[in-house]
Amino acid sequence: MMKINFIVYSFNQDNTGGVTRVVANLANQFCKHSDMNVTIYSLSECSSLAFEINQNVNLKSLDMEFYTPKQYSGFRKILWIFNVFKKLEYIVKEEKDAIWLSTSTPFNMVFGLIKMKYPGIKVIGCEHTSTVYSKGLLLDKLKSFFLKKLNYTVALTTQDKEYYKKIGVKNVEVIPNSISSELFINHCDFQRKYVIYVGRFEEEKQPLLALEAYHKSKLFEKGISLKMFGAGIQLENIKDYIKQNKLEDYVELISGENRIDKIYNNAYALLLTSKVEGFPMVILESIARNVPVLSFDVPYGPRNIIQHNKNGFLIEPYDIEMFVSYLHSERLKSVQVSDISYTVFGFVNENIIKSWLKIFNMLASNK
Known part of the structure; x- marks a missing residue:
């Protein structure tokens, strides 16, 4: 059984953004495969769902009050990364065979840190904003450093892939978002x-x-x-x-x-x-x-x-x-x-999901 874990800031109803919709769609598609166990981890509590998910998709809340780095500024954003690191470290150790799908730059940084401590875990990084969106040279350098620690990076467009290659990120696959x-x-x-x-x-x-x-x-x-x-x-x-x-x-x-x-x-x-x-x-x-x-x-x-x-x-x-x-x-x-x-x-699911399955199978074969 292949285990696929997503991580999002919040899957609660008051967070119905594009990334959450993408995760819900992918999770619903992956769980159609009988050999996949799919879980969405939400840092926030989930009293009601942002989007409908298949009954075979597991949803687990980590009940963090401050679940997004947007709730912080300055040095406190760094503290947020280490708090999430500690939250996820135990889960990662328990589910060492899982493939993790990271959904943002801060999560990519967290999993980059985790990979440095537990190099055997499998992580696919993805960023759902354009690669031209910069928040300063230091953050760009950190983003590049941690992406290089992950097993694969998914680019949404060919232009994004060219950017990742330019900054030295390897194992980049272009997989656009998809719809039903x-x-x-x-x-x-x-x-x-x-x-x-x-x-x-x-x-x-x-x-x-x-x-x-x-x-x-x-x-x-x-x-x-x-x-x-x-x-x-x-x-x-x-x-x-x-x-x-x-x-x-x-x-x-x-x-x-x-x-x-x-x-x-x-x-x-x-x-x-x-x-x-x-x-x-x-x-x-x-x-x-x-x-x-x-x-x-x-x-x-x-x-x-x-x-x-x-x-x-x-x-x-x-x-x-x-x-x-x-x-x-x-x-x-x-x-x-x-x-x-x-x-x-x-861009229908049936066409795009094949690219995800290809990456999963390559990661699963590299034990």
Whole structure:
């Protein structure tokens, strides 16, 4: 029996981000294989689930009150890494034959430390943000140092793989995020009643720019509202913008919603205004539901999924006027009446899971 362990900050319902969705999807796919025992370890408590998981997937909470390094600053972030190290060390020793899937830079650092003490454990590292996203030279050096300790690194795009090779990381495989074929629809019979933003309300995602684009588009004068699905530290700023510009009747803020139908059905378009992106699940899901995507052309995920003028539009970063222009364009209307879902069918689970199984089998054979 092959044991696969994921580690996430939180699998609780108030943490329905893209990484958690990716982990839920992969865990559900892996457990379909009778020779796999799949566990998700959540640092936080899990009173309710972020996403539905198969009954054969084990979910274990470590009940850490301070479960994410974002709750700390400065030297306390380093203390967080060592606290998580101590939490995981006992589990790793007990499950020495497991293959661990790390899901972020801080976890990669923790497992790099663990590998230094227990070189025999098997770890696959992955980062779900773009490799161009830097938090300083020192952190970049540490990230590189610890990635080199892991057995494999999974890159979401070929550009990310080139970056890892450049900094000396070996055993890098490109495996993009994937979605279930059950999400696809092949019709465009929608009312197109609202524009959507789906993502964290945090600086990296720049939700205020999506709100600004909607405001300047004046789509509300045509009866098209904006639904913003998410939560985060920018919430109060978003509320202030809505109030100051008298958009209360046109903008709806929604948190904790993860049902695909509720998010994408009848949507006019998805707005993505991030500084950087890894390989966004929201783009895959949106296009699979025949909802076109308007995104800043930032490294590297959007340009690996969006086919300009075909299933969406890539826009020069921070060019809000161009964003507004595309929201009113005839080209967007022509995309809206087309079946664009087929353009992301290459990313269905059945195609992508094979690459994961290949790595698992290579690790399992190297005992």
